[in-house]
Amino acid sequence: MSIDKNPVIELQHATKDYGNGKGVFDLSFTVSKGEAFGYLGPNGAGKTTTIRQLMGFIRPEKGTCRMMGKDCFVQAQEIQEKTGYLAGELAFPEDMTGLAFLKFMADLKGMKDQRRMKDLMERFELDPRGKMKKMSKGMKQKVGIVNAFMHQPKIVILDEPTSGLDPLMQNVFVELILEEKKKGTTILMSSHIFEEIEKTCDRTAIIRSGQIAAVEDMKSLAGKRKKIYRVTLENKEALKQLQAEPEIQTWHHKDSKEELPPNQADLTISGRLPDILKKFADYKVQDLEIRTQSLEELFLQYYETDLPSRS
Numbered sequence: 001m002s003i004d005k006n007p008v009i010e011l012q013h014a015t016k017d018y019g020n021g022k023g024v025f026d027l028s029f030t031v032s033k034g035e036a037f038g039y040l041g042p043n044g045a046g047k048t049t050t051i052r053q054l055m056g057f058i059r060p061e062k063g064t065c066r067m068m069g070k071d072c073f074v075q076a077q078e079i080q081e082k083t084g085y086l087a088g089e090l091a092f093p094e095d096m097t098g099l100a101f102l103k104f105m106a107d108l109k110g111m112k113d114q115r116r117m118k119d120l121m122e123r124f125e126l127d128p129r130g131k132m133k134k135m136s137k138g139m140k141q142k143v144g145i146v147n148a149f150m151h152q153p154k155i156v157i158l159d160e161p162t163s164g165l166d167p168l169m170q171n172v173f174v175e176l177i178l179e180e181k182k183k184g185t186t187i188l189m190s191s192h193i194f195e196e197i198e199k200t201c202d203r204t205a206i207i208r209s210g211q212i213a214a215v216e217d218m219k220s221l222a223g224k225r226k227k228i229y230r231v232t233l234e235n236k237e238a239l240k241q242l243q244a245e246p247e248i249q250t251w252h253h254k255d256s257k258e259e260l261p262p263n264q265a266d267l268t269i270s271g272r273l274p275d276i277l278k279k280f281a282d283y284k285v286q287d288l289e290i291r292t293q294s295l296e297e298l299f300l301q302y303y304e305t306d307l308p309s310r311s
Contacts, residue, residue, distance in 0.1 A: 006032065006033060007030035007031060007032055008031055008032060008033050008035075008067065008068055008154075008155060008186040009030065009031035009037070009054065009066075009067050009155070009186065009188060010030045010031075010064075010065075010066045010067075011027045011028055011029055011030075011050070011053075011054075011063070011064070011065050011066075012028050012063050012064045012066075013026050013027070013028055013062060013063030013064070014026075014027040014028070014050070014053055014060040014062070014063040014064065014065050015027070015060055015061050015062040015063055016049055016053060016058060016060055016061055017061060021209065021210070022044075022210070023046065023049060023210050024046040024049045024050055024053075024207075024210045024211075025210045025211050026062075026063070026211065027046075027050060027063070027207075027211075027212055028063075028212070029205050029212060029215050031186055031188055032186070033184060033186055034181060034184040034185070034186060035181075035186060035187070035202050035203065036177060036180075036181050036187040036189065036200050036201045036202055037186075037187065037188050037189070037201060037202065037203055037204065037205070038189055038190075038191060038197035038200075038201035038203070038204030038205070038218075039051075039188060039189065039190040039191070039204065039205050039207065040190075040191065040192065040194070040197060040204055040205070040206050040207070040299060041190075041192075041206060041207035041208050042192070042208065043192075045207045045208050045209065045210065046207050046209075046210040046211075047088075047159065047190040047207060048088050048159055048190070049210075050190075050207070051088075051157055051159050051188075051190060053065045053072060053073075054067060054072050054157060054188070055072070055076070055079075055080065055083070055085055055157060056072045056073045056075075056076025056077075056079060056080065057076075058073075059073040060073075067079045067083070067155060068082065068154070068155070079155075081109075082153055082154045082155060083153050083154070083155045083156070083157060084147075084148035084149050084151065084153035084155070084156040084157070085148055085156075085157050085158075086144045086145060086147075086148040086156075086157070086158045086159060086161050087144070087159055088159035088160045088163070088190070090140050090141070090143075090144050092132040092140060092143065093132060094131070094132050094133035095131065095132075095133065096131070096132055097128065097129055097130060097131055097132070098126070098128025098129065098130065098132060098135065098139070098143045099128040099129050101128075101132065101143065101147075102117060102121075102128060102143065102146060102147060102150070105147050105150075106150065106151070109150075109151040111150065111151050114150075116149075116150050116151075116152060117146060117150040120145070120146040120149055120150055120176075121146055123172055123176070124142045124145060124146065124169060124172060124173075125142075125169075126139070126142040126143065126146060128143060128146075136164070137163070137164035138164040138165055138166065138169070140164070141161075141162070141163060141164040141165055142165070142169070145161060145173065145176075148161075149176065149180070153185070154185065154186065155185070155186045155187075155188075156180065156185055156186070156187045156188075157187075157188050158187070158188070158189045158190065158191075159190045160190055160191060160192065161173060161189060161191065162191070162193060162196060170193075170196065173196075174196060174199050174200055177189070177200040178199075178200060181200075187200075189201065194294070194295045194296040194299065195295070197218075197295075198218065198222075198295050201218055202217070202218060203215060203216060203217050203218060204216055204218060204221075206299060221295075221298065222295075224298060225292050225293045225294075225295070225298055226251075226268045226292075226293045226298075227268065227269075227290055227291070227292060227293070228251050228266050228267070228268060228290070228291050228292070228293055229266070229267045229268070229269060229276070229280075229288060229289070229290055230260075230264065230265070230266050230267075230288070230289040230290075230291075231264065231265060231267060231280065231285045231287070231288055232261075232263060232264045232285065232286045232287035232288075233263050233264075233283060233284070233285060233286060234263065234284060234286060235262075235263050236262040236263050238263070238283060238284070239262070239263050239264070239265055241283070242267075242279075242283045242285075243265065243267070245279065247269055247270045247271050247279075248267055248268075248269050248279075249267065249268045249269070249270075250265055250266070250267060251265075251266040251267060251268045252266075
């Protein structure tokens with residue numbers, strides 16, 4: 001479906017400074033109607049603080065946060081009536097059963113028809129009759145997801161939505177997000193699971209140290225993924241000569257613990273494939289493996305580059 005360019009979610013220079021570099025600083029981005037927008041960053045980067053501002057739980061010290069044209073703090077109640085929310089840290093009444101909690105929330109949301117709630121419980125294989133205090137992390141997460149979507153909200157804000165879910169349920173969640181997009185629901189999803197963002201989101205913002213490092217279109221981002229060539233040469237001297245070629249860069253995955261033999265390296269090369277293969281032939285490459293850079297590796301580049309200083 002085409003995406004409406006009128007922003008449903010809009011942050012302009014939003015800042016919340018907790019001191020010692022903690023908080024969010026000068027955040028600006030928009031999310032359009034019917035768009036699924038990813039929000040990626042390491043723990044402590046500011047994802048939850050951003051979401052808490054959007055939900056009206058805290059007020060920005062500078063700048064503005066608006067949803068559906070309304071001020072997120074001043075008009076929080078009006079916004080929350082049309083918004084589904086899943087917190088990163090779930091806090092449920094422990095002595096209630098999951099079912100009692102969901103029925104209580106359905107009443108609070110003015111839901112006369114509970115068919116959607118029951119459908120979601122079936123999809124996520126949730127039996128909510130047990131007490132919340134005895135539920136596993138995954139069970140509580142399912143209760144949170146059902147609660148966020150059951151009143152068919154116009155906007156859904158999700159903070160690490162699949163935390164605690166097994167891979168099968170993660171796939172069920174991805175299917176749900178894709179269905180909601182088709183219906184025109186606007187979704188903002190904080191996550192550290194790159195595959196989840198890749199499958200569901202149209203664009204994503206990358207946040208680190210409380211600042212936006214980039215906002216990227218997922219389709220154009222896919223085109224930026226480099227090819228990684230793992231080459232094996234006769235000896236390390238031949239490999240060094242190949243690595244010294246001006247169009248060749250040695251690829252280091254920052255977090256990789258893999259130790260390669262001295263005559264083997266991962267390379268990225270600028271140029272056309274026929275030229276690359278000819279170069280390898282000139283150096284008598286004995287073995288060659290080719291793979292595409294993962295989305296996670298691509299995002300790590302944004303975490304490694306310098307951010308503008310805050311003055």
